[in-house]
Amino acid sequence: MRQVLLTDRAETLEAPADVRRTNLSEQEPAAYDVHATEKKWLPVWTALDPFRADDDDPREKRYALTMFPYPSGDLHMGHAEVMALHDVIARYWWLRGYNVLNPIGWDSFGLPAENAAIKRDEHPATYTYANIETQAESFRRYAVSFDWSRRLHTSDPEYYRWTQWLFLRFRERGLAYRKFSPVNWCPNDQTVLANEQVVNGMCERCGAEVTKRELSQWYFKVTDYAQRLLDDMEGLHGTWPERVLAMQRNWIGRSEGAHVDFTLNLADGSSKPVTVYTTRPDTLYGATFMVVAADAKLAGEIVAPAQRAAYESYLAGVRKESDIERLSTDRPKTGVDLGITATNPVNGEQVPVWAADYVLADYGTGAIMAVPAHDQRDLDFARAFDLPVRRVIDTGEDNPEVTGIATTGNGTYVNSSSDGLSLDGLTDKAAGIAKITAALVESGEGEGAVNFRLRDWLLSRQRFWGCPIPIIHCPDCGEVAVPDDQLPVVLPDLRGADLKPKGTSPLAAAEDWVNVDCPSCGGPAKRDSDTMDTFVDSSWYFLRYCSPDYTDGPFDPEKVRSWMPAHQYVGGVEHAILHLLYSRFFTKVLHDMGMVDFEEPFQALLNQGQVVNGGKAMSKSLGNGVNLGEMIDAYGVDAVRLTMVFAGPPEDDLDWADVSPSGSLKFLQRAWRLSGDVTSQSGVSFADGDVTLRRVTHKTVHDAESLIDGHRFNVLVARVMELVNATRKAIDSGCGPADPAVREATEAVAIMLSLVAPYVAEEMWERLGHQPTVAKTGWPVVDPALLVEESVTAIVQVQGKLKARLDVAPDIAAADLEALAMAEPAVLAALDGKTIRKVIVVAPKLVNIVIG
């Protein structure tokens, strides 16, 4: 089926019936022609290019950033929502007189586009750049206030040259390294995946079950920054969504505990030290066995000869398991006895050592002390293999050995003493942990320790459509960096070649490209044939926007200093962990390199909700998809944007079944009609206008400011609707169309509407006798005198119950208000001789009389 493009439907579909027919009326049209208006203004704006950021503009700078799109097909409803919301902020900043940077680019390397291109038998570059053009045109029609001059694509050599350059700098700092280890493998996409890209054991992209492979791969050492990534989230409270911070905190997964040194007593009579990590060193006396991760190297080294066969067979079974099986809950514990013992450092006790898959090789030390009485997982294991359970904390609950339920709370320590050390009688977990940790430090058998769940970022991909890794493998010199002056390592075209994933990168087959001279010794060598994860590309694009044509580095430090950190980032919550964590990591590394002077790239983050239909995510299988192009053809860009913004709070999911784009269009027509009714001349003094309407206008403009700052765009729209209603009334049954206040109100409507509905706003602006563009005309100036009401309604309560309303001056004194309240008949009746205990007066809003 032919793809429906936003940009090629406008001429083929007619306007909806309601728009068309109203246009038939005689002289003055009763409704504006949606599509004619779009066609009229788009070329004007393109020519005027009003949203170009100026590095040298002395006005205060504001950086409005939206997550750059991935070029798969045309824009969809999700794009329409995020851009509508984002643009309210950017356009508002323009109107407020800031020097705004609102750039756009494309995250144009990557697997989905590569897969789609292969499926169509196209080259990924052809497919990708065609999509970019389509999306760019759609964005223009959608009238997002982008600075088109800064457009970038991560797949352009001028961009990825610097991605490679950054990789080499990271490597110089020991933050990019190569390691042979088991990795996540997607058998469908034929590539490795980062931990963050494995969702419930499935490939995040294609949904295939992820398996393990042992491969030599490149990693970024994110773990070095774990603590800082955690600590610096403190400064993001209030400006980042709480749930995103929670997700990142969770993902980083800091835990405090201790390393404890046990001694392994091997089958050949020798001994070997082993360290375990535990968050509960205070339960050390309750350790009745030890468990080593089955797939840890250690297990194979220490297993007794008599148990080797059993262990090997168990390990083979573990290796075959997919993550899906491994992660399934309620799964019975499995394991195998390694046939040796370990000595507990505090009491010299010998406990059996087992191997099991519930202990993870790559967390902590890959070995644990098992305390079944106070850890559910250990207890499950103990019960499965009939291992002893010893309670060392009496919490008052039933004995775990009997109930099968481990107790993890506070209680009184028991059975916890040995020579010179005893926890018995303590009742507090923290005290127990502190005491035993101190004792372990003293005896040299352990120490306090911190662990993170965060793993290093695996960045190699065995795919074609990505940024080449600028490393050359030389048989004599080993890994050699491509010298900076030879960057970029350009991705070979390979047009006509078979680019299908085969488990090794297609680049490896490009003989001319792979075989090079070693930059170090000049001998024959080979390029690294993997490409980088696209999240590397997107971890620094926001910096590049500040100086997109800079050729002396990834970005001009001066420009970055003047624009960054971004004041507002808008995008989907699907990037709560991956992209945002990686970008924070990159920023911190660049800070440590002295290239930027800030440590957090995004001051504020707004996650828009998802656009769903009928309560469910749009999907082909459900058949509930809504096509953006069709919506725009039917209702116009403005009505679609307005619908997105008005539907509810931006963070909430937007159910297309609950909204009314036709209602949005009706409102826009209503607003537009005002501009035709105004009869006063442009430039007329508003000061003489009807003060009642002027008050509404100024209050609305004033309130709009904080509503936008608070991202309460839906309320903003409601307030503009009120202003439109008030203006309509003033025209029809109030001060009349010639009153300057009507012009003032209508101009304010046009300006505020330009945030959401730029086309109709521009059309109104022109009909009001102004030149384009309304978007750059400036925010209306609020007269504080008009914010003060002539009179306000004060409420009078007795015991919190409403008794009377009073019209009073806004600046009434508390005592006067109280006196007025006390004189109200309804109040006197309610008091009826009762004792007044207290009178609360909040002038000029309320009086509350408390009686005894």
Added chain:
RNA sequence: GCGCUCGUAGCCCAAUGGCAGAGGCACCAGGUUUAGGUCCUGGCCAGUGAGAGUUCGAAUCUCUCCGAGCGCACCA
């Protein structure tokens, strides 16, 4: 299981400790119209998931419970 967010008219949502209703959708009536739609005017509708607490006063703050969404989940 843990974490985060959230429960307000038939529906989407306002009310930032002070009269529960701003706006819209849907619905109904009247006017306009040859008619339908548009447009104009008016109307209809809940006591805020349940319970307790703090307070002069709670949709709003606190606690417990119920329900929903999202995220994490054998990380010792």
